Amino acid sequence: MAVVSIKNKLRRGNLLVGNEAYDPGGFVPISTVTVSSGGSSSIDFTSIPSTYKHLQIRVISRDSRAVSANSLSIRVGNGSIDTGNNYNTHMFRGDGSSATTGNAGTNYNNMDFALEPGSSISSSIFGASIFEILDYANTNKYKTMRSLNGYDANGSGYIVFHSGLWMNTAAIDTIRFTCSGSATFSQYSHFALYGIKGA
Helix, strand or coil, X not given: CHHHHHHHHHHCCCEEECCEEECHHHEEEEEEEECCCCCECEEEECCCCCCCCXXXXXXXXXXXXXXXXXXXXXXXXXXXECCCCCEEEEEEEECCCCEEEEEEEEEECCEEEEEEECCCCCCCCCEEEEEEEECCCCCCCCEEEEEEEEEECXXXXXXXXXXXXXXXXXXXXXXXXXXXXXXXXXXXXXXXXXEECCC
């Protein structure tokens, strides 16, 4: 019965998050942040309402660290950002010639959840990322996250898939993005938070 229901929804042009169907009208803009000329050491979304099924954050970004690729990190919390050792991530990355997998293991204090160009890459090149936080308001489970990310630097670059876990049952109402190496997000980096309604 559930399979038939999902197939019928897909025939009407609906999409899937996990195994659940939703229609494109189910995306609701919540908040956006665009980095100004001074750069920004972090991007925060706070007071996120609990009225949606899932969250999605769409990002274009680069940062000030003098490398070709730097990690974009995420932390979450309820009321305040959790900086404890309560995160776990897995990664699959390709650069056009080889593939790499990795596991950050448990008990980390953040999730390195994407790669973005650093200042060694041409200033016109930004990375693109889509982050999803599933069942973010469900207080009966740990929170699963995933991201798809990449950038093309005219002959180099990456595409990366991450999955992650926040080992806490609290509803997420706060999200923070930072760059590794004490870098700052560059001007024009853009972060857009959406709520996804349930089917």
